[in-house]
Amino acid sequence: MPAPIKLGHQPSGEIMSTPSATNFEPTPNNLESFWMPFTANRQFKAKPRLFVSAENMHYTTIEGRKVLDSTAGLWCCNAGHGRKKIVEAVSKQIANLDYAPAFQMGHPMAFQLASRLSQLMPGDLDHVFFTNSGSESVDTALKIAIAYHRAKGQGTRQRLIGRERGYHGVGFGGISVGGIVSNRKVFGSLLNGVDHLPHTFNLKEQAFSRGLPAWGAHLADELERLVTLHDASNIAAVIVEPVAGSTGVLMPPQGYLQKLRQICDKHGILLIFDEVITGFGRLGKGFATEYFGVQPDMVTAAKGLTSGTIPMGCVFVRKGIYDAFMDNAAENMIELFHGYTYSAHPVACAAALATLDIYKEEDLFNRANDLAPYWEDALHNLGMIGAVELEPIPGKPTARAFDAFLKCYEKGLLIRTTGDIIAMSPPLIAEKSHIDQIFDILSGVLKTLD
């Protein structure tokens, strides 16, 4: 017999479910088995923070407290929570076609979704490869880049260039081109043949700038230095986040992305934008590529694609790249030996199509654009993302921001911290009153920090 239901957590870390958490029937000490990702497991399990439901802009905790979501989950729930249209589409789909093999078979919605997605992209970025996450999208794009050059008879182009402070997920490709030391340092030698551009953040030069900083476009010239060092004939691709997210919302300096594009063009290097965060309206346009008017050769996406409801990612690929693979193989042969069991999963496709409908019907990308100036009055931002960098406590990096995170949570606000940076990216359905509430709580908490 299960123990009687009680509210709240027990001092031992045991969780007792609320009456509303119908599917959650924890037994004593059941927190142990789940090895939580990117989490201080022992700290969490000693004092857990559990959500049991979500609607629109709020989560509800297991104790029944409402928590305002200033982070769209993990930068993903752009349409807000508990959207009926998505729930219905997913329920219908799982009853109708729960799964279809992804290799050598298809289902209509995958094609429908790919063509709808390609309409969101400028120019000839009109082919879509489906994955299940941002990490898979990144590793897919890197593999396509190397294989593309080989298909074009330039098989020596294998080197990949990322950027310091870049986050590209957790696959071996992604951590190799990524530039966050803690995500790399304990995982061995990573991929060979990877270089990094310098990051573009400079507090002295960029302090108090609004929008895109005027200083820093010259940092793109570092790519020329790497070309001089290795020769372009050995370089496959450069990957950057148009706006770096996970290390604190770093804006590209004015002209920087344009310069990267020019240098890549000059040397036949593919340019990949990692838009796992910036995609699907976050900057007030469909994608950063539209926002900045710079067209890369591939765009990686995930998160907002299904508004976080079902895991799904994708890579947008320019027609010329797709064609190179088609031209390089006999017609009855597989052109790219890559893919996932769950690529274009029917249930994920249903969620994505319903999400795109919501974005369109509610004009959420323009809504984000309209809200951005209000958000900017409170925070250094671009579109609907922004961050606050705290000075670390000497000898205790991350502690100050984590303290802010815990205090905000207690006061009913979910924020995201990375290092000593607080990053925020609310669902695009936010009202001005939510923004006021976010900054009321946050500024109150900041005043109480050591």
Ligand SMILES: Cc1ncc(COP(=O)(O)O)c(C=O)c1O
């Ligand atoms: C820019 C970027 N790329 C890749 C990823 C990895 O995505 P996922 O966690 O879905 O693998 C993230 C996740 O935050 C991201 O921000």
